[in-house]
Amino acid sequence: MDKQDINTEHSHGYGIYVLVWLGLLALTGLTVAVAGINIGGFTIVTALLIASVKAYLVLAIFMHLRSESKIFTVFALVAAFFLIISFILLFSDYSFQ
Amino acid sequence: MSTNTLVHVEVNIHRDDIGARLGMWLFLFTELILFGGMFIIYSVYRFTHQEEFHLAAQELNTIIGTFNTIILLTSSLTMVVSIVAIQKQKRNLSLLFQMLTIFLALFFMVNKYFEWTAKFHHGIYPGSDTLLNENSGHILFFGLYYMMTGLHGLHVIIGVVMISFMMRFTFKGIVTYDNYVKLENTGLYWHLVDIIWIFLFPLFYLIT
Structure with missing residues (x-):
């Protein structure tokens, strides 16, 4: 190739x-x-x-x-993971105030 | 012999399209953090001012919002189709679809302009007397509305400028059927702008 x-x-x-x-x-x-x-x-x-x-x-x-190489999906998942973690940590605090 | 040498030199020009796309994705992640921060602020204030956000959102025009969503989704289609066209060596078709994408983006901005000016006429803009007399949830809702849709609108304008450059590149033969990573990266940027709107739309227009 x-x-x-x-x-x-x-x-x-x-x-x-x-x-x-x-x-x-x-x-x-x-x-x-x-x-x-x-x-x-x-x-x-x-x-x-x-x-x-x-x-x-x-x-x-x-x-x-x-159709992209798998590493792109891994990168995107890591980025999404950290954003979701920020939301979860924030609301685990806010929900119980 | 001289032709062979020339071909040999061209093949060895460093070119890494996967690296270029990965670089673009990394940039998009910084955009995710930029908008993500705002979505976090939105979610906290929405959590603490649920009723007020509810009432404030009723002042937004759902029809314009839905219409703009359809426009932006369609522009994403024309963008991705312009890449398929260039892959199939149909340069003019690709140019046409890039132009359509710009046209739809401008259409989106014109709607946004009418939407915002209508709000301004009702005295609803950051720091206005009408708005400051409302409750704090109302002020926060419209502050976030102007900030988030405004920043999104700025991205739409940047997208238009980038696609204009791509039209020039396609026209001049810099973007070709076997070298279109610039166009593809512009497409990635454009789709991200679309994804942000996909979340902005229900959070601002559909919480009544």
């Missing part, structure tokens, strides 16, 4: 991206619809859950994490 092949991998067709885009639009519709229903404390949980799924789709497909 010469250098060019390493540098220009993962060439997809257009199809998968259009599908993901449709999925993202559907999830946007869903999150707006769910926000209209009063389900108390679950509203924020559902909204964040849907937002996370959308973010995952963008990361995995649009940003090519799925």
